Amino acid sequence: MAAPSLHVSGAKMSKSDRRLLRKHNKFKINFARRKDVHISDIPTQHLLVNNGGLGNNVQREQLLSVFEPFGRVTSLVMEQDQPYAFVSYSSIPEALAACTAIHGCLVKALQTVPSAQDVQLFLTYVDRVPDVAMPSSGLPEGLVMIRDFVSEDEEQVFLQCVDWDSSDSQLSEGAHLTLKHRRVKHYGYEFMYGINNVDPDRPLEQGIPHECDQFLDRLMALGCLNQRPDQLTVNQYKPGQGIPVHVDTHSAFEDGIVVLSLGSQAIMDFKGPKGEHFPVMLPRRSLAVMLGPSRYQFTHGIMPRKSDVMPVQSASGDSLTLSRRDTRTSFTFRILRRGPCHCCYREQCDSQTPHGSQVCTRRLQGHFSDTRHSPWPRVVEFLKQLPLGALVADVGCGNGKYLSINPGIHMVRVLELSWLKS
Ligand SMILES: [Zn+2]
Numbered sequence: 001m002a003a004p005s006l007h008v009s010g011a012k013m014s015k016s017d018r019r020l021l022r023k024h025n026k027f028k029i030n031f032a033r034r035k036d037v038h039i040s041d042i043p044t045q046h047l048l049v050n051n052g053g054l055g056n057n058v059q060r061e062q063l064l065s066v067f068e069p070f071g072r073v074t075s076l077v078m079e080q081d082q083p084y085a086f087v088s089y090s091s092i093p094e095a096l097a098a099c100t101a102i103h104g105c106l107v108k109a110l111q112t113v114p115s116a117q118d119v120q121l122f123l124t125y126v127d128r129v130p131d132v133a134m135p136s137s138g139l140p141e142g143l144v145m146i147r148d149f150v151s152e153d154e155e156q157v158f159l160q161c162v163d164w165d166s167s168d169s170q171l172s173e174g175a176h177l178t179l180k181h182r183r184v185k186h187y188g189y190e191f192m193y194g195i196n197n198v199d200p201d202r203p204l205e206q207g208i209p210h211e212c213d214q215f216l217d218r219l220m221a222l223g224c225l226n227q228r229p230d231q232l233t234v235n236q237y238k239p240g241q242g243i244p245v246h247v248d249t250h251s252a253f254e255d256g257i258v259v260l261s262l263g264s265q266a267i268m269d270f271k272g273p274k275g276e277h278f279p280v281m282l283p284r285r286s287l288a289v290m291l292g293p294s295r296y297q298f299t300h301g302i303m304p305r306k307s308d309v310m311p312v313q314s315a316s317g318d319s320l321t322l323s324r325r326d327t328r329t330s331f332t333f334r335i336l337r338r339g340p341c342h343c344c345y346r347e348q349c350d351s352q353t354p355h356g357s358q359v360c361t362r363r364l365q366g367h368f369s370d371t372r373h374s375p376w377p378r379v380v381e382f383l384k385q386l387p388l389g390a391l392v393a394d395v396g397c398g399n400g401k402y403l404s405i406n407p408g409i410h411m412v413r414v415l416e417l418s419w420l421k422s
Contacts, residue, residue: 020104024050024122027084031124037086040125045074045095047087050122052107054309055083057116060321063087066107066121070098077129078320080309086129099123140270140278142292144224149287150215155262159329161211162234182243183236189336191233197252198231200336208232208333215260216333224289225256229333237266237302239325245271245301248334250341250349257290258333264326267308270298273347281310284328296345383409 027050028039039048052058060078067073067087071094077086089095103123109116139145150158162185187208189198208216212232220228231253235243248257259268261282270278272293282288290300307324340351347353383392388408 020120020122027122028124031084036128036130038127040127042125043092043096043099044125044127045089045092046126046129047089047095047099048124048126049085049087050124051083051119052121053083053085054078054320055081056119057109058085058107058119059116062107062109066102067098070094070101075129079130080320086126088129095125099125138278139280140272140276140294140298142290142294143270143278143280144222144287144289144291145280145282146222146287147283148285149218150260150262150285152285154215155285157211158215158260158262158331161209162329164236182238182241185234187232187234189231191231191252196246196249198336200338212331212333219258219287219333222289224291225258225335227254227335229256229258229335231334231336233332233334235330235332237325237328237330239306239327240304242302242304245269245299247296247299247348250296250343250345251337251351252334254335254337255291255295255343256335257295259288259290260331260333261286261288262329262331264328265308265323266302266325266328267310268300268302270294270300272298281308293345296343297348 031048032039037048040046049063052063060076063076063078063085064073067076070089072090073087074090075086075088079085087095087098089098102121104120106118106120109118164183164185186204187206189200189203191198208230209232216228219225237243259282261284263284265281265283267279268282268288270276270280272278276298278298280288290298294300305325309320310323311320341349342351343349383406386392386406386409390409392409
């Protein structure tokens with residue numbers, strides 16, 4: 001017996017019904033290119049659910065609530081980014097009953113899934129369900145993950161100790177562009193997004209809050225850090241916000257970057273130099289310590305998404321589902337480096353390779369290298385286009401790196417702004 005048709009027998013098909021049926025037939029033709037699963041002309045216990053996949057925001061729970069009333073679901077396979085899923089029953093009659101009842105039916109969107117819409121499901125029998133392609137498990141080399149490192153009470157203390165009101169004024173305009181409205185606050189030292197570095201000679205008034213003391217004691221007791229962190233960056237991500245892929249500047253921080261995730265989970269993508277990809281789940285209240293290759297060599301970032309695809313284990317087997325993100329606040333503790341980096345990852349190292357920090361921050365900034373010592377390209381460009389004899393005051397000139405850019409202009413070095421006022 002073939003799958004029941006979309007329209008009610010005897011009734012005339014409406015225009016939109018015909019359009020949907022055409023769409024479904026087209027989907028079946030495309031699906032036939034798949035080598036591992038084949039469409040079956042006779043009923044089987046396996047169903048292909050068109051329009052009911054992670055790729056169109058349908059959740060596992062939603063499908064189960066639709067299919068479980070018709071029998072024992074032995075498998076529900078959802079694949080990343082695909083707008084379809086596979087459902088297996090323990091017997092053919094169960095699958096037949098489900099197919100008859102559900103094919104062409106509208107399934108209401110879950111209110112908890114942002115941007116989800118009502119979907120019309122189309123069912124087809126298939127000869128088998130595919131093996132589940134789970135996101136690569138395992139961690140990049142050097143990454144230490146500890147679940148439930150802080151209690152829910154501690155989580156609240158951490159979240160409440162951040163005084164967001166005094167944060168925005170610290171950030172330069174460039175920082176806002178980079179951050180895309182994600183809220184950031186620095187303690188101990190400011191991380192300057194324009195140059196992707198810190199100035200070890202300019203500590204901030206506010207050190208790491210004392211609320212973090214006990215946490216830091218426990219962190220040090222783990223024995224994976226040589227020094228106690230002296231810099232803290234707090235990031236607040238609303239659902240849909242992320243952080244571009246980057247390697248933390250080698251010359252700015254020592255080995256051991258500590259990330260405490262609070263409020264919500266997120267998936268952090270680690271990518272290695274040979275294209276290795278580790279999507280790492282950072283559960284709420286978990287600790288991640290990036291050491292060695294995971295700190296120096298792998299890039300890491302968070303995709304700006306409202307939900308993450310996650311593996312689930314259940315009676316009906318391993319599968320994937322969508323997990324909605326809530327507001328996630330991360331506490332990133334780092335140890336300031338005083339002096340050049342001597343790591344063995346030269347290619348990513350701004351201390352050892354002239355453009356090392358470009359490798360690190362290419363996706364963040366595009367062109368900056370060690371800007372504390374070398375000229376900024378935009379400033380060079382500006383100076384070069386000035387007419388012969390122009391007078392330029394280089395206020396806060398530092399080491400005078402712009403003095404010799406354009407020999408046709410007069411440069412006045414001004415060490416401090418107060419000199420101009422007097
Ligand atoms: Zn290095």
